Amino acid sequence: MASVNYRRYSKKVRNRDNPQPSPLSPLLIRIWGRFNSGGSGSFVSEDGLVISNHHVGADALQKVSTPQQDYLRNGFHARSQAEEIRCVDLELNVLQSIEDVTSRVNAAVPSGLSADEAFKARRKVIAEIEKESLDKTGLRSNVIALYQGGIYHLYRFKRYTDVRIVFAPEQQIAFYGGDPDNFEFPRFDLDICLFRVYENGHPVKVDHHLKWSKAGASDGELTFVAGHPGRTERLLTMDELEYQRSVALPYRMSLLKRRESLLIGWSARSTENARRAREDLFGVQNSRKAFDGRLAGLYDPVLMGQKAAAEQAFRARLNSAPQYAEAVAAYEKIRQAQATLGTLVPRLQLLEARDGFNNESFVLARTLLRAAEERPKPNGDRLEEFGESQKASQELSLFSERPIYPDYEIMTLSDSLTYLTEKLGFNDPTVQRVLAGKSPRARAAELINGTKVRDVAFRKRLYKEGSSAVLAANDPMIELARSIDEEARQLRKTSEAQLEVKRQAQGAIARARFDLDGTGSYPDATFTLRLAYGPVAGYNEEGRSIPPFTTIAGLYQRSAEHQEKPPFDLPSRWIQRKSHLDLKTPFNFVSTADIIGGNSGSPVINRAGEFVGIIFDGNLQSLVLNYAYEDTQARATSVHSSAILEALTKVYGAGDVAQELKSGKANK
Secondary structure, three states: OOOOEOOOOOEEOEOOOOOOEOOOHHHHHHHEEEEOOOOEEEEOOOOOEEEEOHHHHHHHHHHHOOOOOOHHHHOEEOOOHHHOEEOOOOOEEEEEEEEEOHHHHHHOOOOOOOHHHHHHHHHHHHHHHHHHHHHHHOOEEEEEEEHHHOEEEEEEEEEEOEEEEEEEOOHHHHOOOHHHHOOOOOOOOOOOEEEEEEEOOEEOOOOOOOEEOOOOOOOOOEEEEEEOOOOOOOOOOHHHHHHHHHHHHHHHHHHHHHHHHHHHHHHOOOHHHHHHHHHHHHHHHHHHHHHHHHHHHHOOHHHHHHHHHHHHHHHHHHHOOHHHHHHHHHHHHHHHHHHHHHHHOOHHHHHHOOOOOOOHHHHHHHHHHHHHHHOOOOHHHOOHHHOHHHHHHHHHHHOOOOOOOHHHHHHHHHHHHHHHHHHHOOOOHHHHHHHOOOOHHHHHHHHHHHOOOOOHHHHHHHHHHOHHHHHHHOOHHHHHHHHHHHHHHHHHHHHHHHHHHHHHHHHHHHHHHHHHHOOOOOOOOOOOOEEEEEEEOOEEEOOEEEOOEEEHHHHHHHHHHOOOOOOOOOOHHHHHOHHHOOOOOEEEEEEOOOOOOOOOOOEEEOOOOEEEEEEEEEOHHHHHHHOOEOOOOOOEEEEEHHHHHHHHHHOOOOHHHHHHHHHOOOOO
């Protein structure tokens, strides 16, 4: 693989040599938002129209679908605002401001505290900052650690919870080529979904939105990407990377492959099973392929050799100056903390991270149980997810009317209880307590059939009445959650203490790096707004030249090459309306923009600030971007703006949507 560039990180919205927010942020940051489903979106009309990816909106489409009307499979087009479908529990967060609170956070954690005390002190001050901001502004307020704790910024978001579906194509064209083509290029995907954001029952009027480009992206053109990359791990030490390579990623890959096999088998039993499992199966397969790519990167001796050399060189600089003694010692602290964290696997993952209880009923039950215990506590003493700053979003999810299917729940819980038993051993006391003398499948059926947590009214009552009501309910799923909660909390407490050790150590390294090199390198991704850039450019792969564009003609050619067999078959509308299309229209394209998971739905814009495409994927070579940036082969993949208009007008008869995109105004 080609050499990597460690200093080119996705840019946070700030000046390169100044860690304070950029003066551009008060206006321009409000164009872009992040969805609680894990992707990005942007306003493209003054009447609240937002564009994102189909796979970002897939969860929302699944939740409003029924056996009679499958919007995820068949697509959807609202021909008027009255027909737009309100999403069940989709939330769009739009950044309003950023404030540096590093000094206040660090001042609240004096030296000399134990790891557990330091973690509690840091959590308390962060909760105070978030609560003060929420009370003062009414905005969702989150303190985000950057540079692994070198800097803390307070992000304020405006929450929109009335989000309605305007347009979505069929999943078959949005995810054309299925798993075989995922993370590959050439691609032929119309991976888009359009929403409208409402407030007080009316479409939101936005002051700033992206304007549509008439021409779209062109070869060699410099483009910019604005979005919310979820997580990168470019600042990890070699000890942390080794843990990822030898423990964390192999564990995750094994679990994903197991779940993939389970869902494929379930889906094959009936059309309705396939509908219910479709979105989960996509998520599992997508994650499996992504983690496989990351693991391949960590197995690459060139990448790991360069990472090791860079760390050794930096540590040599630290060793040469006595004032950096704290940063020198930090590496050993990280090594020891990481080793301790490794001893918690797999129990931490199985019990606290719920790998042994993989179903929605358990999530709801444990949320009710812990809410009853956490909410009476002072805000700063609660588990993070029960803080006041998280309350509104948590309640949106807890009281969601989304469909939950008992047979599907039995299947997923049965398999995860089996996995729990395999990993911990049948005679493990926790396993015996969980199974209660039954087989995993019999126990799963007993729990799912006996619980009432799928009833929204039941959840609201217990949540409102608190601990006494939760205890008196004697609900089997809640009692299951209670039976493992003490051990799960202790595992979490131990983990959090070690993470605090790492956080302090990484903060010391970050301060030394700032002192030696300034702020020229960028923090790891944190699902906060970043700007990236790069030209539209093809690449070479195994001796072949890969052009930067595909065309609509290439879509039909690929279908013919595979004799129109799944997953390369075309929706009927695309077959019937082929003659109406300009087959030379660019479809997908690649650029060198620095992206990662979470950038899905990020707009691609040109120098004029116009929308020329939308990120939906990267190629296989881009999966290494989790650990380091490289632009020789790694590419971000986007849908071309011209293909979007061509499909809307000539395939879907959605000229009204196309016109709004071009004019920036809804058709009244």
